[in-house]
Amino acid sequence: MAKPKASSRRTATPRKPAVAPPQLGPEAGPTFGEMLEQRGLLANTSQATREIIARSTVLAVERSQVTLRAVSCLDCTAAKACCSLVTGAFLYEAVPIAARLIRDGRDTPELREQLRAAAHRMETTHRSRHQHPCVFLGTDERCTIYEDRPSVCGTHLVSSPPAACSDPAARIVKLVGPLQDTVPPQLEEQFCREAGLRRLDVRYRGALPRVVLLCLEAWPRRDYPTFLAERSLPAAHRYAWASR
Numbered sequence: 001m002a003k004p005k006a007s008s009r010r011t012a013t014p015r016k017p018a019v020a021p022p023q024l025g026p027e028a029g030p031t032f033g034e035m036l037e038q039r040g041l042l043a044n045t046s047q048a049t050r051e052i053i054a055r056s057t058v059l060a061v062e063r064s065q066v067t068l069r070a071v072s073c074l075d076c077t078a079a080k081a082c083c084s085l086v087t088g089a090f091l092y093e094a095v096p097i098a099a100r101l102i103r104d105g106r107d108t109p110e111l112r113e114q115l116r117a118a119a120h121r122m123e124t125t126h127r128s129r130h131q132h133p134c135v136f137l138g139t140d141e142r143c144t145i146y147e148d149r150p151s152v153c154g155t156h157l158v159s160s161p162p163a164a165c166s167d168p169a170a171r172i173v174k175l176v177g178p179l180q181d182t183v184p185p186q187l188e189e190q191f192c193r194e195a196g197l198r199r200l201d202v203r204y205r206g207a208l209p210r211v212v213l214l215c216l217e218a219w220p221r222r223d224y225p226t227f228l229a230e231r232s233l234p235a236a237h238r239y240a241w242a243s244r
């Protein structure tokens with residue numbers, strides 16, 4: 001028996017729906033803000049700085065008892081000349097500040113512009129000549145991010161009278177040693193490792209307004225390791241020049 005003739009019309013094979021290729025690389029990962037939250041780095045970085053400041057205060061008070069000189073900063077109501085100096089911060093110290101600004105609805109284009117201008121001023125003026133109030137200093141001479149201020153602010157303690165801080169001719173007596181005596185370098189290394197940041201030849205550190213701005217800009221980005229590495233390197237060099 002002759003085979004039935006095959007139909008000239010072939011049945012169309014149903015096409016498989018197109019599958020999106022898997023997302024690879026940093027674009028698929030969490031944003032900087034999400035990563036900090038997920039890895040507990042927001043709380044950890046804040047606590048580390050609070051502990052450094054608390055330890056410095058204890059050291060200063062102990063020393064003041066030996067030298068019989070009070071810690072003037074603890075109840076200072078004078079105009080805060082110390083808040084017009086070149087102020088540096090590690091990136092991990094800026095993280096709680098940026099989180100606070102975002103949480104409090106203070107991350108506005110105006111604030112970012114102020115941070116940008118302040119950072120540029122701080123990075124291009126030698127510290128001996130820098131006299132501009134910090135972006136975070138309130139009109140009542142109070143720090144508006146006090147609980148999250150960086151360690152350099154919390155460890156700058158003097159025993160000379162508060163009025164001396166505004167007088168270029170007066171002698172200022174600091175109560176504690178330099179910042180590097182109280183801030184363990186491994187804190188920054190640990191943060192960079194846990195956050196997955198790229199290794200640089202410099203620390204992730206810069207002028208306070210610069211690193212806060214960098215944090216705010218990096219917050220929604222998934223490519224934050226590259227973004228932060230590219231911007232932190234020149235920021236660190238400019239800060240080193242200004243504070244030399």
Ligand code: SF4
Binds near residue numbers: 157
């Ligand atoms: S450094 Fe001077 S101005 Fe600043 S808090 Fe201390 S005493 Fe007041």
Ligand code: SF4
Binds near residue numbers: 087134136143144149
């Ligand atoms: S962060 Fe606060 S304590 Fe530090 S310089 Fe600015 S206003 Fe002063």
